[in-house]
Structures are given as structure tokens and as C-alpha cells.
Amino acid sequence: MTTSSRIVTPVIRFILSMICRIDAVDMKRIPDAGPLIVVLNHVNFLEVPLIYAFLYPRYAVGLVKRETWDNPVLGALADSWEAIAIDRDGVDISAMRKALDVLDRGGILMVAPEGTRSGHGRLQRGHGGVVQLALRSGAPIMPVAHSGGERFWKNFKSCRRTRFTVRVGPVFRLVPPEGGGRSVPRSVRTEMTDAVMNRLALLLPDRQRGAYPEPEAASMRYIELGDRPGAASPSTSSE
Numbered sequence: 001m002t003t004s005s006r007i008v009t010p011v012i013r014f015i016l017s018m019i020c021r022i023d024a025v026d027m028k029r030i031p032d033a034g035p036l037i038v039v040l041n042h043v044n045f046l047e048v049p050l051i052y053a054f055l056y057p058r059y060a061v062g063l064v065k066r067e068t069w070d071n072p073v074l075g076a077l078a079d080s081w082e083a084i085a086i087d088r089d090g091v092d093i094s095a096m097r098k099a100l101d102v103l104d105r106g107g108i109l110m111v112a113p114e115g116t117r118s119g120h121g122r123l124q125r126g127h128g129g130v131v132q133l134a135l136r137s138g139a140p141i142m143p144v145a146h147s148g149g150e151r152f153w154k155n156f157k158s159c160r161r162t163r164f165t166v167r168v169g170p171v172f173r174l175v176p177p178e179g180g181g182r183s184v185p186r187s188v189r190t191e192m193t194d195a196v197m198n199r200l201a202l203l204l205p206d207r208q209r210g211a212y213p214e215p216e217a218a219s220m221r222y223i224e225l226g227d228r229p230g231a232a233s234p235s236t237s238s239e
Contacts, residue, residue, distance in 0.1 A: 005080045006057075012077075013053035020050070020152075021161050026168040027054045027144075035103040035139040036171070039130060039200055041208070042112035043121045043149045045074075050164065051110065051144060052081055060108035063099060063129075065116075088115055096132070103137040113197060121150030122210030126197040128189040134174045134196075135182045141196060143169040145203035167203040173224045192222045199223065 016022065030036070038060075040047055048062055064083040069075035078085075084102075086095040102109050111133065113126035134141055148164040155162045174192055176184050184192070198218035201209045209215065 005082070008077065008080045009053050009056045012049050013056070016046075016050050016053060019156065019161060020046075020148075020164040022050070022164045022166070024050075024054045024164075024166040026166055027051075029168045030055065030058075030108075030142060030144075031171075032058070033106065035106050035137065036108045037103070037130065037134055037137075037139050037141045038108055038110045038144050039141055039196060040110060040112045041121075041123055041145050041200055041204065042114045042117050043146070044117050044119060044152060046149045046152055046164070047146050048110065048112075049077070051146075051166070054166070055108060058108055059102075059105070060110060061099075061102045062110035063095065063112070096129075096136075099133055100137055103133070103139045109133065109139070113193065113200075118210070119150070121147065121208050123197065123201055123204065123208065123212050125211050126193045128186075128193045130196055131174060131184075131189050131192040135176060135184065138173075140171045140173050141199075142171045143196075143200040143203055145169070145200050147205060147208055150208075169199055169203050170225055172199060172226070175222050175224045177222075188222075191219070195219065195222050 030038070040051060048064070052060055052062065062081065062083050063086045064078050066085040066087055068078050068083070069085065084095050084098045086092050099109050111130045113130045114124040115127045118124050144166060146164060146166045148162055152162045174196070177188060194212070195218065198212050198215040201212035201215035
């Protein structure tokens with residue numbers, strides 16, 4: 001954690017509490033220690049600084065689109081939080097290695113599998129990068145869903161505070177098919193991605209489930225609920 005983040009993060013949290021009415025009691029469910037992949041729904045710019053601020057002082061790093069640094073203010077904030085720049089146009093090996101290093105050091109890695117903001121708040125199709133990170137690191141996954149942020153700009157223009165609600169689901173691990181190990185076929189990776197996204201959709205109201213409208217009926221084939229105490233994570237040092 002950088003020195004600047006120790007100063008900036010409490011300030012950001014205060015500012016957000018002034019413009020939003022935040023219900024983040026569920027954030028207390030996030031473990032105090034150990035590697036963890038937090039998957040988020042991605043609505044607008046608001047959720048990443050808010051979730052990060054409520055995770056503080058836990059060591060947490062987010063995967064952020066490279067274009068963020070085109071904005072000097074957002075770029076400076078991303079640097080303060082040691083965000084990992086990711087190229088969304090292809091497989092970013094450098095970003096993958098940095099992300100695995102965060103998990104190897106026992107940190108929280110924040111990932112938005114949708115890859116881009118929805119604006120409207122309805123879940124879009126997820127991308128398979130989160131599956132690769134989970135299988136390569138052995139880290140558990142925790143879904144963190146938020147609602148309310150989709151109304152932020154409308155409320156802001158009307159000088160109204162936005163009610164922002166955060167819900168945290170049970171931790172789980174991805175279990176590859178027998179013999180699959182850390183490398184699985186594209187079809188299996190797609191199924192696993194859908195499984196992750198359905199765990200996220202379970203935490204959202206019906207109107208926000210979007211591409212995953214029936215998470216209660218989703219397959220649990222690759223999902224193992226609950227963490228395994230003392231479970232060893234595959235080493236990422238050679239990646």
C-alpha cells in the first residue's frame with residue numbers, strides 16, 4: 001500500500017459518503033487475510049473507488065483499463081492504488097502476471113468480468129479472464145454486487161444523494177473437470193465464466209440480472225461453495 005493511498009483513500013471515502021447514502025454492511029463478510037478474487041458488476045466509475053475505500057486497509061488491487069491513464073486525475077488515483085493496467089483488446093500477459101503476484105502475496109484482486117461499464121446497471125456477458133486467474137492462482141472467489149449506482153448521474157444533476165447498496169455473497173472456488181488442472185478448453189472456460197456471473201447475479205435484484213436472468217437455476221457443476229481452510233494455492237512464482 002502506497003503512502004499516498006493512506007492519505008487519499010479516507011478522503012475518497014468521505015467524499016463518497018457525502019454524495020451517496022451507502023449501505024455496505026455486507027463488506028464486513030470479506031475475510032481479513034488471505035488471497036481473494038473479488039468479482040464486481042461494472043456500472044460506472046463509482047463502484048471501484050467505493051469498494052476499494054471500504055476494503056481499506058486491506059491490501060487490494062484492481063484490474064483497470066489502460067485508457068484510465070488518459071485522464072490525469074483518474075490516472076493519478078489509479079497509481080495511488082497500484083492499479084494494474086490491462087489491455088482489453090487481447091490477452092495481456094503482463095497484467096496477468098501482476099495480478100497473480102497480488103494473489104501470491106495474499107492480497108485481494110478486484111475484477112469486473114464484464115470488462116466495460118454498462119451504464120444501465122444490467123449485467124452483461126462476462127469474459128473468461130477471471131477463470132484463468134482463479135485456476136492459475138487457486139484463490140477463492142467472492143462476488144460483490146452493488147445496485148443504485150446506475151442512478152448516480154441523474155441524482156447528481158438533481159442535487160440528490162444516491163442510495164448505493166453493496167451485497168456480498170458466499171466465497172467459492174472453481175473446480176475444473178477431472179484432469180483439467182489449470183488449463184481447460186474454451187467451452188469449459190465459458191461455462192465457468194457463466195457460473196461466476198450467476199453467483200454475482202444472485203445478489204442483484206431481478207431488474208439488474210441482465211444476461212443472467214435465472215441464476216437460481218444455474219449449474220453448480222464447477223462451483224465449490226465455501227473456502228477450504230489451509231488449502232494450498234498453486235505457486236505463481238514461475239508464471
